[in-house]
Amino acid sequence: MLKVSRWYQDHIGQFRDTPEFETERLLVDLTEELVAHMDRQDISRAELARRLGVSRAFVTNLLKGSPNLTIKTLVRVAYAAGLNIEISMQPKWLTNIRKYGFLIDATQPSVDLNEAHMDQLPDDVSALAA
Amino acid sequence: MLARVLVQNKWTVSVLEEGSRCRVEQFLVGLDRQAKTRFGVLFERTANEGPIQNDTQFKYIREWTLWEFKSQQWRILSFKIDEERHIILTNGFKEEKSRIPKAELERADRMRAEYLASLEEEPSA
Numbered sequence: 001m002l003k004v005s006r007w008y009q010d011h012i013g014q015f016r017d018t019p020e021f022e023t024e025r026l027l028v029d030l031t032e033e034l035v036a037h038m039d040r041q042d043i044s045r046a047e048l049a050r051r052l053g054v055s056r057a058f059v060t061n062l063l064k065g066s067p068n069l070t071i072k073t074l075v076r077v078a079y080a081a082g083l084n085i086e087i088s089m090q091p092k093w094l095t096n097i098r099k100y101g102f103l104i105d106a107t108q109p110s111v112d113l114n115e116a117h118m119d120q121l122p123d124d125v126s127a128l129a130a
Numbered sequence: 131m132l133a134r135v136l137v138q139n140k141w142t143v144s145v146l147e148e149g150s151r152c153r154v155e156q157f158l159v160g161l162d163r164q165a166k167t168r169f170g171v172l173f174e175r176t177a178n179e180g181p182i183q184n185d186t187q188f189k190y191i192r193e194w195t196l197w198e199f200k201s202q203q204w205r206i207l208s209f210k211i212d213e214e215r216h217i218i219l220t221n222g223f224k225e226e227k228s229r230i231p232k233a234e235l236e237r238a239d240r241m242r243a244e245y246l247a248s249l250e251e252e253p254s255a
Contacts, residue, residue, distance in 0.1 A: 008173075031186075032175070060186060
């Protein structure tokens with residue numbers, strides 16, 4: 001369960017439930033998956049650039065996670081690395097459970113986000129959180 | 131020198147306080163929304179999954195035993211205590227000409243040393 005301080009919630013956590021935050025989260029998650037795969041398969045940035053027919057700088061910029069990354073580019077990169085991408089849409093309450101481990105708690109001095117999210121949850125979510 | 135928790139799950143991400151002053155919080159407040167959001171995502175991912183592996187977003191600075199979180203031209207320096215699964219943020223700044231200002235590295239290094247020394251000074255339970 002993710003715990004956040006009051007200061008963090010007031011200044012940064014307040015953006016969590018926004019398209020911008022979700023975009024950044026997806027970009028960071030995707031680039032982490034790509035880097036982990038490249039490490040496991042011993043694919044260097046130069047090698048990925050060669051497979052894509054682009055410069056090494058292009059790959060570096062890609063890994064920085066530009067918000068302007070298109071699905072077309074994303075799929076090309078995945079293919080070059082030997083991966084597929086699956087995109088699906090989920091209810092927000094369900095992805096929040098998966099991302100934050102059911103509900104968000106807070107440290108002291110704290111803000112309790114559990115209550116704020118309760119109205120978005122169905123009656124029985126225990127099975128979904130597994 | 132006090133470490134105060136920002137976000138916590140499997141790992142803890144904290145900020146250092148010097149007296150009542152926290153350089154990282156002051157730095158973060160001045161950033162635009164996109165940069166704040168990226169740093170927030172990096173901190174939360176770190177708390178949930180452990181240190182970021184992508185070195186375009188979280189990079190080891192070998193000579194200084196420091197790590198930097200990266201968002202566009204903005205940088206936040208930090209150090210890790212692996213056995214405690216703890217990453218402690220020291221100071222933030224704007225990187226210019228792809229170089230980290232030496233004064234910022236020295237500041238982070240000093241804060242790290244002072245914090246670690248303060249842990250050793252604490253009386254054992």
